[in-house]
Amino acid sequence: MSDADAGKSPSLIELRDWRVSFPGGARVLRGVNLQLSRGERVALVGESGSGKSMTGLSILGLLPESAVTAGTLSWKGETCVGRSEAWWRQRRGREVAMIFQDPISSLNPAYTVEWQLREALRRGGQGTHDRDAALELLRQVGVTAPESRLTQYPHQLSGGMCQRVMIAQALAMQPELMIADEPTTALDATVQMQVLELLYRVSEDRKMAMLFVTHDLAVASRIADRILVMYAGQVVEQGLAREVLRSPQHPYTRALLAARPHVDSVPRSRLAPLEGVVPPATAEFRGCALADRCREKREACHHEPPPWIEARGRGRLCVLNESGA
Ligand SMILES: Nc1ncnc2c1ncn2[C@@H]1O[C@H](COP(=O)(O)OP(=O)(O)O)[C@@H](O)[C@H]1O
Ligand SMILES: [Mg+2]
Numbered sequence: 001m002s003d004a005d006a007g008k009s010p011s012l013i014e015l016r017d018w019r020v021s022f023p024g025g026a027r028v029l030r031g032v033n034l035q036l037s038r039g040e041r042v043a044l045v046g047e048s049g050s051g052k053s054m055t056g057l058s059i060l061g062l063l064p065e066s067a068v069t070a071g072t073l074s075w076k077g078e079t080c081v082g083r084s085e086a087w088w089r090q091r092r093g094r095e096v097a098m099i100f101q102d103p104i105s106s107l108n109p110a111y112t113v114e115w116q117l118r119e120a121l122r123r124g125g126q127g128t129h130d131r132d133a134a135l136e137l138l139r140q141v142g143v144t145a146p147e148s149r150l151t152q153y154p155h156q157l158s159g160g161m162c163q164r165v166m167i168a169q170a171l172a173m174q175p176e177l178m179i180a181d182e183p184t185t186a187l188d189a190t191v192q193m194q195v196l197e198l199l200y201r202v203s204e205d206r207k208m209a210m211l212f213v214t215h216d217l218a219v220a221s222r223i224a225d226r227i228l229v230m231y232a233g234q235v236v237e238q239g240l241a242r243e244v245l246r247s248p249q250h251p252y253t254r255a256l257l258a259a260r261p262h263v264d265s266v267p268r269s270r271l272a273p274l275e276g277v278v279p280p281a282t283a284e285f286r287g288c289a290l291a292d293r294c295r296e297k298r299e300a301c302h303h304e305p306p307p308w309i310e311a312r313g314r315g316r317l318c319v320l321n322e323s324g325a
Contacts, residue, residue, distance in 0.1 A: 010077030011035045012177055012209050013059055018071040020054050020063060020233075026281035028054045030233040030289075031071070033308075038176065039207040041200075043220035043241070045256070046230035049278040052213045055230070056179045059211065060098055061088030094124055097170035099163075101182040106166050107154040113138075113165055114150035117172060124173030137168040142198055160191035164198065171202060178203065181213040196223055217256050221245050229253050232279050232289035239314035249316040249323075251296040288318070296320060 013036040020029040029051050036042050044052045057063050058073060073080045100106055107116060114134050121129035138146035141164040154162060163183060170178060180199060184192040200223050203210045214220050220227050227244045229237040229252060237250035248254045255273035274293040291301040306317050
């Protein structure tokens with residue numbers, strides 16, 4: 001800990017050399033380091049299969065039963081490793097809320113919007129969980145004519161409206177951290193932008209930290225203060241969002257950026273930044289996990305693990321210097 005850190009309250013979330021594997025040899029997280037401060041918005045970015053969801057699920061205590069973990073995972077300086085299901089249940093919802101890509105599956109199809117919101121308020125220990133409190137939540141997430149929504153069932157709502165109701169439900173518990181796993185991927189571009197703006201605004205207004213998972217660098221840069229780029233179960237680059245976009249230091253981030261159609265549009269397509277695919281979780285690497293696909297690799301990259309190099313708030317897992325030379 002540096003002098004500047006001394007006396008500060010601990011991070012909200014801290015993962016150190018966090019590893020997740022499954023029987024059969026799948027190593028889905030290979031030593032992730034992630035630290036999230038109170039009120040901070042961090043985006044995890046990477047192609048499908050890079051381990052973003054497994055990172056989020058680790059923090060929620062929702063990994064599959066068969067997962068084997070190693071390393072450090074803590075919440076406000078207190079370890080989360082070896083905790084009971086009851087301990088995790090206490091934290092989920094109330095302290096850490098989650099929203100997913102598919103809102104329909106997160107809402108209960110059998111109940112009205114009013115019932116679901118009041119139930120969330122009640123479970124969150126809010127003093128008032130009446131109809132007015134439910135209406136107020138809907139207003140906070142930008143639902144117009146909220147009265148008309150209260151009596152509706154999830155299947156009667158559009159995708160974007162479902163997302164807003166799910167966000168309202170998450171906010172009912174007044175969590176300190178929201179984990180959003182590809183929450184806008186299934187929405188059309190206009191609605192996607194509206195939901196992103198809403199998430200940004202509620203996290204700003206409530207000083208609520210956010211871990212935002214996306215395969216889309218453009219989306220990440222709109223919402224996050226800081227970006228962590230993941231590849232094959234590792235963080236390969238991290239830094240302030242604007243700096244990572246302006247001067248990417250890792251060849252993988254450079255490839256992601258080059259694959260973006262326009263700087264200011266929201267791309268609809270899945271990332272295909274490089275030839276080939278993300279290696280399977282069962283792959284073993286002697287050197288850098290990206291070596292086979294990297295346009296900037298050296299001979300040594302195939303057999304020497306890359307070093308983690310950190311300077312001026314930026315970090316990268318690469319042997320090349322920051323501009324790729
Ligand atoms: N139960 C499991 N057993 C073995 N491997 C798994 C299991 N669940 C997920 N994986 C693997 O974990 C890797 C990371 O997955 P995930 O975190 O979902 O990636 P992302 O969210 O970045 O797309 C993938 O290669 C996936 O196949
Ligand atoms: Mg995922």
